[in-house]
Amino acid sequence: MPIYKQYQLNSFSKLWVWHITENEEELIKYVSLGLNCTNRLEAITHTNHRKGFLAVRSLLNFANISPDNLHYSNNGKPYLLNGPHISFSHTNDFAAIAVGKSPIGVDVERHRTKVKRVAQKFVNPKDQAPLDTIAALTDLWCVKESMYKAISIPGIRMSKDISVDLRIPDQGVATYKNDIYDIFRYVWNGHSCAVILKNQL
Numbered sequence: 001m002p003i004y005k006q007y008q009l010n011s012f013s014k015l016w017v018w019h020i021t022e023n024e025e026e027l028i029k030y031v032s033l034g035l036n037c038t039n040r041l042e043a044i045t046h047t048n049h050r051k052g053f054l055a056v057r058s059l060l061n062f063a064n065i066s067p068d069n070l071h072y073s074n075n076g077k078p079y080l081l082n083g084p085h086i087s088f089s090h091t092n093d094f095a096a097i098a099v100g101k102s103p104i105g106v107d108v109e110r111h112r113t114k115v116k117r118v119a120q121k122f123v124n125p126k127d128q129a130p131l132d133t134i135a136a137l138t139d140l141w142c143v144k145e146s147m148y149k150a151i152s153i154p155g156i157r158m159s160k161d162i163s164v165d166l167r168i169p170d171q172g173v174a175t176y177k178n179d180i181y182d183i184f185r186y187v188w189n190g191h192s193c194a195v196i197l198k199n200q201l
Contacts, residue, residue, distance in 0.1 A: 003062055004094070009184050012084075013100030015195050016063055017108075018055045020093055027054035031061060034068040052090030059088070059097045077152045087149050087195075094191055102198040105149030107142040111135050111190045122158040129166035135192065139166065142194035143183055147174050150181060150196045 004019035020027075024047065031054060033041065044050045057067045069080050080086055087106045088097040098106035109115075115137045122144040123131065130136040143166070144158040156162065156176070164183065166172040172183035174196060184195040 003059075005186070005188070007184070007186070009098070009100065009195060009197060010182075013098065013102075013104065013195075013197055014063070015096060015098045015106065015184070015193075016059045017193070018059050018095040019189075020051055020055045020090070020095060022051070024051055024054065027051055027058060030054070030058040031067065033057065037067050037070075048092045052092075052095050055095035056088045056090060056097060059095060063097060063099060065099070073152070075152065075154060077149065087146070089145075089193075091191065093189070094193075096193060098195045098197075100197050102200050103150045103152075104198070105146035105151075105196040106193070107145035107149070108191055108193045109138050109142050109145070111138050111192065115141055120159065124159050124163050126163040127166075129164060129172075135187065138192040139185055139187070139194065140164065142192045143172065143174060143185070143196065146183075146194045146196035147176065147181060150198060151176055151179075 005017040007015040060067050071079055078086055084099050085104045086099050087104050089106050089108045091108050091110050094108050096106050096108050098104050111134050122141055129140050143164050147162050162176050164174040170185050174181040174183055180199040181196045182199050186193040
């Protein structure tokens with residue numbers, strides 16, 4: 001299907017979400033892949049990952065960003081040459097891209113009981129966030145994953161180096177050292193989504 005949701009985060013930043021209901025043959029009709037993207041797609045063996053890859057490229061088209069302008073750093077972070085900051089994420093059912101003028105990260109996760117088993121890997125004692133439900137833990141997990149993508153420094157420990165305050169509904173603030181990041185949070189169809197945007201003030 002076309003765009004499932006679209007959000008204007010601030011004056012310079014946007015989030016696009018795609019609900020993946022198509023099969024691979026249908027998704028590929030939305031995109032025109034260059035050699036680089038074609039090679040990356042051919043290297044992906046899992047069907048759901050291939051569909052997520054194609055859904056992200058479909059979102060790039062809707063955002064008027066050519067997939068040929070997308071590149072990857074040595075640690076796998078996507079970036080645009082001479083363009084805004086970009087981040088993307090996908091699950092089996094949804095794909096999302098976020099674009100902004102400052103460092104940005106996005107993550108989408110389905111609500112699953114597994115999040116309870118891995119909570120010690122991302123919950124910081126300094127976090128001010130509800131932890132009593134799978135949905136709440138998934139929200140926090142999305143925020144930490146988004147922060148990891150936005151910061152893009154190997155070796156960051158989510159449970160020690162990143163702290164968040166999620167007491168404001170649908171928003172929040174995250175910190176890493178002296179840097180402050182604004183949080184935008186969304187929930188739909190049993191999924192959580194978080195976008196992190198470095199505060200430029």
